[in-house]
Amino acid sequence: xxxxxxxxxxxxxxxxxxxxxxxxxxxxxxxxxxxxxxxxxxxxxxxxxxxxxxxxxxxxxxxxxxxxxxxxxxxxxxxxxxxxxxxxxxxxxxxxxxxxxxxxxxxxxxxxxxxxxxxxxxxxxxxxxxxxxxxxxxxxxxxxxxxxxxxxxxxxxxxxxxxxxxxxxxxxxxxxxxxxxxxxxxxxxxxxxxxxxxxxxxxxxxxxxxxxxxxxxxxxxxxxxxxxxxx
Numbered sequence: 001x002x003x004x005x006x007x008x009x010x011x012x013x014x015x016x017x018x019x020x021x022x023x024x025x026x027x028x029x030x031x032x033x034x035x036x037x038x039x040x041x042x043x044x045x046x047x048x049x050x051x052x053x054x055x056x057x058x059x060x061x062x063x064x065x066x067x068x069x070x071x072x073x074x075x076x077x078x079x080x081x082x083x084x085x086x087x088x089x090x091x092x093x094x095x096x097x098x099x100x101x102x103x104x105x106x107x108x109x110x111x112x113x114x115x116x117x118x119x120x121x122x123x124x125x126x127x128x129x130x131x132x133x134x135x136x137x138x139x140x141x142x143x144x145x146x147x148x149x150x151x152x153x154x155x156x157x158x159x160x161x162x163x164x165x166x167x168x169x170x171x172x173x174x175x176x177x178x179x180x181x182x183x184x185x186x187x188x189x190x191x192x193x194x195x196x197x198x199x200x201x202x203x204x205x206x207x208x209x210x211x212x213x214x215x216x217x218x219x220x221x222x223x224x225x226x227x228x229x230x231x
Contacts (some may be wrong), residue, residue: 002036003016005229006076006099008067010083014198014217018082021221029229036228039074040069048086052127062091065096072098075228076210078106078223082217085128100227105137107223108194108216109196113141117192121146121184121211123177124196126157134196146188150179164199168203174203 005022005173009015019038026035043063045105051059068079073101079101081087087104094101112120122134122145135145148156159173177200184190193211201215 001075002030004014004037004039005040005224006068006071006074006079008034008079008081009040009138010048010081010084010086011045011199012042013167014082015040015042015204017198017202018035018218018221020079021218022225025222026225026229028090029225030036033211037075039071039076041070041074043067043088048083048095049161051089052085052151056078057088057148058092060086061092062089064089065093068097068099068101078102078224078227080220082220084133084196084198085125085131087133088127088131089206102223102227103137104216104219105134105196106140107219108134108196108214109137109141112138112143112192112214114193115192116212117143117211117212119144119146119188119190120214121148121181121188121190122196123148123156123193123200125160127152127155129156138185144153146184146190148184156180160199161195164202166198167202169203174208177204178208178210185211199206206226 007015016086017041023035047063080101084104085097120143123180129147163173181193192214195204196216198217206213
């Protein structure tokens with residue numbers, strides 16, 4: 001029996017991209033027009049932002065937990081959250097999660113190790129890049145995390161929150177990401193870049209990035225699909 005995937009959503013653009021990817025990649029496993037059962041629950045993004053700005057990762061976790069319980073009530077068998085930033089709330093509620101949970105940074109770390117990457121540039125919101133979400137997951141695989149400069153983190157965070165989460169995909173933003181990733185390839189000796197915000201893959205990919213990309217959205221969706229089909 002194909003398992004029911006529950007998506008703990010945070011931003012509309014990121015959650016939609018994860019959902020689309022999960023369904024679009026299902027046909028090779030489930031046949032024409034096949035996809036696993038999927039339910040999605042989304043708290044107001046403003047509530048997450050309010051807790052993040054206050055430094056209350058514990059309350060971020062409580063919002064995630066509330067969504068998890070609602071998804072369990074819908075019949076979900078496994079949970080994913082396609083938002084990297086709010087994973088910093090997970091440790092506060094992990095022992096109360098009602099269902100198995102696939103951690104986005106651990107999925108990315110496993111893929112990075114499989115591909116032999118050893119030093120990764122991390123892009124994402126300021127809240128994410130200044131948290132231990134990725135250093136902890138990558139460190140377990142013996143992979144080093146390298147951050148953009150403070151000024152770069154601030155501008156990337158602005159692009160994400162002012163543009164990408166609103167579905168605005170502008171050329172200046174693409175150029176800026178290319179500049180930062182290219183600098184980290186040259187100066188920091190990074191061998192790949194983590195697209196560590198669910199919306200960044202809407203703008204950046206292997207075709208326009210100076211470094212190979214690890215698309216956290218796509219990797220999580222594929223991991224959820226494998227779990228749904230194979231267990």
